[in-house]
Amino acid sequence: MKKKILIMNDLAFGGGVEKLMYDLVWAWHEKYDITVMTYKYDDTFYEHYPKDVNYISESVPKEYKSNIFVHILSYINRRYYELTFMGKIRKSKFDVMLCMKEGGTLYSALKYDIPLKYAWNHTDYNNHYYSEYIYGSKENERIAMQQFKNIVCVSQDIKKGVCDVIGDPGNLIVKYNPINxxxxxxxxxxxxxxxxxxxxxxxxxxxxxxxxxxxxxxxxxxxxxxxxxxxxxxxxxxxxxxxxxxxxxxxxxxxxxxxxxxxxxxxxxxxxxxxxxxxxxxxxxxxxxxxxxxxxxxxxxxxxxxxxxxxxxxxxxxxxxxxxxxxxxxxxxxxxxxxxxxxxxxxxxxxxxxxxxxxxxxxxxxxxxxxxxxxxxxxxxxxx
Structure with missing residues (x-):
């Protein structure tokens, strides 16, 4: 059977991170059973991605937001969607997760129980460290990174920046982005x-x-x-x-x-x-x-x-x-x-x-x- 891969990002389209995700999906969509998950649903996804890839989003869909009960029970509504969504991920029994971005995307990926998890880091922490507020402290971010098999840094400078700013989580590797x-x-x-x-x-x-x-x-x-x-x-x-x-x-x-x-x-x-x-x-x-x-x-x-x-x-x-x-x-x-x-x-x-x-x-x-x-x-x- 094909391995089941969950590829997670905040956006479907944008800059270099999204280009990396796009290239990986096109390279692998026939070999693996791939699901792409973004935070917000993008209606144009299948205009660019292969049709045999599954596409889901974490955010509450439009039909929930337009429901009249949302105005009265919005918290319950959001929690219900989150719980059912988490159940859907569990039932899918993914073999591997690829979290394509650091910061909030990595933080969100922590809650998913998938056997083999990797996360990418694209940001030079020595020149632009922005994620401490997400985790509460540098130590917490370092501990979060340790929940993944590896943190994939896209350059040697990125790896050095993580070590310099939050300390070495012990699982950093460098893999250069493929260029088609x-x-x-x-x-x-x-x-x-x-x-x-x-x-x-x-x-x-x-x-x-x-x-x-x-x-x-x-x-x-x-x-x-x-x-x-x-x-x-x-x-x-x-x-x-x-x-x-x-x-x-x-x-x-x-x-x-x-x-x-x-x-x-x-x-x-x-x-x-x-x-x-x-x-x-x-x-x-x-x-x-x-x-x-x-x-x-x-x-x-x-x-x-x-x-x-x-x-x-x-x-x-x-x-x-x-x-x-x-x-x-x-x-x-x-x-x-x-x-x-x-x-x-x-x-x-x-x-x-x-x-x-x-x-x-x-x-x-x-x-x-x-x-x-x-x-x-x-x-x-x-x-x-």
Whole structure:
């Protein structure tokens, strides 16, 4: 019989965490009996995921919320759903749980009694430790992590950050996220028709930097805008294309609009979300990331697959990809550092071909099947 796997996350779609979940499901859906569980139900799930995967959600469904008795007995209603849901999980007799995220998602996973449990950690605790309030103390979080067979860190920096901040739970391992190279290369070939500068004669086209990421504070886009302002004032012919949608929470989108208005920057263009970001990366002269913190950025590895030279701020995982600026330019995490790095590559056009060749060498470490197989070994663990 196929092993029964419960893959748990807060969201079905979003950023790199959700991309990892998506790739694992597509790699395994014929081999294993997979159920994906998210906190909130996403009506578009089966538009993207295979039909032979089961999909459930932890949150109280709409029919419960719309029930007239909810207004009178809301607590009882929620508790009833939670109890029946827990019973459903028990009856399913899953063999393995993969909890795809740290923090609140890991905390929620503690209550499920499944023989073999793993959880992922994507956050650099040294630069962004946010989860202490969930557990009440660092010690409690460390104890929670010990309830899993392993905590899978997506880079060596992530592992170090957990140890530095909350102490070593004793079960940390590092597994790099798989990159579906064939899919990236295929989608990169699609034409880009919505970037006006591409219609200009070749000699008049600006130097094009492309960034991909959701509109949130983590991505440091206000720093990128400030760097662009200085470069515009010096008369450089360039543009920055930012691909990514705004999040339904927070005020980062408004901050970005305010910064654009205050600085008068026109070179930094936020084009919103796109189903296929790879075709935009493929037309870049440089891939750029201004992030304040990362785990081990998936999209930078995807840019490497496309042979695009890159400028990345010095977040966790970046030096595992670029070395000490050996395979790409590692930038300080501030506006001046970003400005100087962009200015440097525009002043010296030979750096483009140099770093293009270097990233073509480096991309050999980025694999799909090998990384999938490494994670699959966890599922095949007999827990002996």
């Amino acid at each position: 190279i064939e899919n990236v290369l295929k989608k990169a070939k699609e034409p880009v028709v919505d970037i006006d500068s591409m219609e200009l004669p070749k000699e008049k086209q600006p130097i094009r930097f492309v960034s991909v990421g959701r509109i949130n504070a983590q991505k440091g886009y206000t720093l990128l805008i400030e760097a662009c302002r200085a470069l515009e004032e010096e008369g450089y012919n360039f543009e920055v294309i930012v691909v990514g949608g705004r999040e339904p929470w927070g005020e980062e989108y408004e901050k970005i609009q305010e910064t654009l208005g205050r600085t008068g920057v026109t070179s930094c263009k936020f084009i919103g979300p796109r189903q296929n970001p790879y075709k935009y990366i493929s037309i870049a002269d440089w891939f750029i990331s201004s992030s304040l913190y990362e785990g081990y950025s998936l999209v930078s590895q995807e840019a490497a697959v496309l042979d695009v030279p890159m400028l990345l701020t010095d977040c966790s995982g970046v030096r595992e990809l670029l070395g000490d600026s050996e395979y790409g330019i590692v930038m300080p995490i501030h506006a001046i550092g970003i400005y100087k790095s962009m200015k440097r590559v525009m002043d010296d056009p030979s750096l483009h071909d140099y770093y293009k060749n270097k990233i073509m060498e480096r991309k050999k470490i980025i694999t799909y099947q090998e990384r999938i197989s490494e994670i699959e070994k966890l599922i095949e663990d007999n827990n002996e």
